[in-house]
Amino acid sequence: MTVAAGTAIERLASWAAGNGGKLTHIVLARGEVPSQPMLTFTGRGTLTGQRAAAARSAARLRAEGFAVVRVKTEAAPWNEDVPQSTREATALSECYFEHHAKVAVRDEPGALATITGRHSAHVSRNARRIHGDGSHERFVTQRCRNVGLPEARRRFEELLAELKSAGLAVLEAEQEFVVHDDNPGLDNGWIEER
Numbered sequence: 001m002t003v004a005a006g007t008a009i010e011r012l013a014s015w016a017a018g019n020g021g022k023l024t025h026i027v028l029a030r031g032e033v034p035s036q037p038m039l040t041f042t043g044r045g046t047l048t049g050q051r052a053a054a055a056r057s058a059a060r061l062r063a064e065g066f067a068v069v070r071v072k073t074e075a076a077p078w079n080e081d082v083p084q085s086t087r088e089a090t091a092l093s094e095c096y097f098e099h100h101a102k103v104a105v106r107d108e109p110g111a112l113a114t115i116t117g118r119h120s121a122h123v124s125r126n127a128r129r130i131h132g133d134g135s136h137e138r139f140v141t142q143r144c145r146n147v148g149l150p151e152a153r154r155r156f157e158e159l160l161a162e163l164k165s166a167g168l169a170v171l172e173a174e175q176e177f178v179v180h181d182d183n184p185g186l187d188n189g190w191i192e193e194r
Helices: 009-018 047-063 086-090 110-117 149-165
Strands: 022-028 035-040 068-070 072-075 096-105 121-126 136-144 169-181
Touching: 009 022, 009 035, 047 068, 047 072, 047 169, 096 149, 110 121, 110 136, 110 149, 136 149, 149 169
Parallel strands: none
Antiparallel strands: 022 035, 022 121, 072 169, 096 136, 096 169, 121 136
16 A cells, blocks of 8 residues: 655654555656555455455554555466456456566666666666665566456566666566556556556
């Protein structure tokens, strides 16, 4: 879930640590809302159960004075109801595949943005992570709507291959299927979907 920009980050980090969450302060490279403090909670079970758990976490956050501006629920791509075809994906029009790659960058990230743009992917960073060796991490996010898992995976693999062929170190890669997003407009001006 995402908390309003301007939130006291250290207080939010303390709350997350005490409530089983992980805080990442994402800063988008562009867009209407570039500062997005995000809390991640992991769970297992049905979509109904996970949405209820997210609602409880959001209520606890609000009770502590934090403004929750987005709740998003993601599933691993190997879950049985993840769409395999365009037809299946189109029937779930509010859902989408989201891919993340953590990339190590030593220079200005302009070249990274050029590569990601060719794949309808966009760049952000973790404001809380700084390296002493002069390198920094960037997150690459790609969204794919109205396609099945095989096509989404193909697009992600093409993106990863180009990043690697450009000499960029891909530190982590993750594919998810977003089953609920109550405020996708938070990313207006940042991400382009295809």
